[in-house]
Amino acid sequence: MGNMTIIVTGSSGLLGSALVGALRADGSRVVRLVRRAPQGGDESFWNPAKGLIDPAALEGAQAVIHLAGAGVGDRRWSEEHKREVMRSRVDGTRTLAGALAKLSAPPGVFLSGSAIGYYGDTGDREVDESSPSGEGFMAEVVRAWEAEAEVAAAAGIRTVLLRTGLVLSREGGMLTRILPIFKLGLGAPLGSGGQYWSWISVEDWVEAVRHLLRTEEVEGPVNLTAPEPVTNAEFTRALGRAVHRPTMPLAVPGPVLRAAIGEFAQEGVLAGQRVIPRRLVGTGYAFRHNHLNDALFAVL
Template sequence: MSDSPLPPGSRIAIAGASGLIGSALARSLASDGHEVVRLVRRAPRAKDEVQWDPEAQRIDAAGLIGCAAVVNLAGAGVASRRWTEAYKRKIRDSRVLGTATLAEAVASLDEPPRVFVNGSAIGFYGDTGERAVDESAPPGDGFLPSLCVEWEEATGAAQEAGIRTAFARTGLVVARKGGAWGKLFPLFKAGVGGRMGDGRQYWSFVSLHDEVAAIRHIIDTETLSGPVNVTAPDPLTNREITEAMGRVLNRPTLFTTPAPLLRLALGDMAGDILGSQRVLPTRLVESGFTFAFPSIEGALRAALG
């Protein structure tokens, strides 16, 4: 139920188009007849590519001319490796500097895009325990909340230029390859999966299908700007998700990973896995969005489809 969907043939730029979400979004848009422009860090090899260097804050802004929407999903993988101080800086710079570069580029255009959708994460809220939060909640404490605050603030140039700007605060994306579940599925299929820590921490998940549909809904819905949580409407605990994984894959889930072992193996990143985030998609639901896979079992089966 969108205000004014983009007409077929609209030009849409995506930064991070080779990633899990970006590649799925690009396929979805192209299948509906839209022209997808991919931002790449190397020399362009095709007419649908535009070169940029987010850390150096360089971009060929001319390549964005005529875009009805710009979607920024670029950034170094948060769970790709252990969080050393150097890698934390890379995570931050790839997002904050890249976002500022894109925001300034779209603001400089004579005819800017009608919407700028910037990636963000439910890490904004920090550890919420058993307390449910929505977009009205303040940021939490720690590395990820402070990163998300800077990441969203880096869109300032686009907002000042009057471009509708939304922050897609994404949860844990359920997909067969990539993201958290790309690591979980092989373990559970092998019968060595299980709960993490005491299993009472809430995980706010979303199917890859609904993630893409939500971003497209944000693009099309004129009333959506600012933070928009992209999570399924019923967050579950790690223990409940572990049980669902066992049912869907028909495997035992007897193994547990003690919290001290996770902290030893992952360092600071363990706090994100052991922390609890019970996040609700209030603004998405109120704007008329319908989830295709609201339950964890549906999301898991869709990923394995």
């Protein structure tokens, strides 16, 4: 993958920053689309809310990776925040995919961010990329988000939808928010504890994206989750072991969670998604961390 020019949005986020470092280590030139004044030749300004983007910055790129979007679980779901979550994904993808479709020499591949929220609450039923979309706000967001990326696919660009699960990293995300609680020995199952959490280590996420860049036969949705999702209760016990602390025997009731963090609790914490990365495994990708215990040890 060396000597490629790759455009990246969302490069300052948890996933984007990890990915940009890996791509540059490969020898690729990475151009970051930013929403502030550019600093140097490896940045270009865009304003997705206003549909502003410089086509000249996209010309000649071999690949585009689109990860930008407002944070989902970092604040309460007010109606205003929900509109921002939706708008940031739809506007950004519409602006970028539309610009790519109009290029005289478009990139060979467009990897567009997505999420396993597409499937809604699946209970203990396994789902893969062939499964239908579910109910709820996040399923609605992902359907609209992915639909905008189809503009690039319709223009003949190989388009891959990165349906990402819970990313385990010590640099940010949910794990860093709950880690202090577990280090105090106060970690506990949430709700019933039986809801499935589909996770992936940040290392596997980066390696899977690099793999998808060069795997030319893959397009459409790809689940970026480890092959062995676990229940919330199993996740709780594994994280307690990883930090060498006991966990609480009693679960935090769903109503308490809903009162504490609002509407996000239902879809982001109490709902379960037992997602299988069937297409990624089918391409020959070999996970570094198949098992949660190994992933937590590596991350922490």
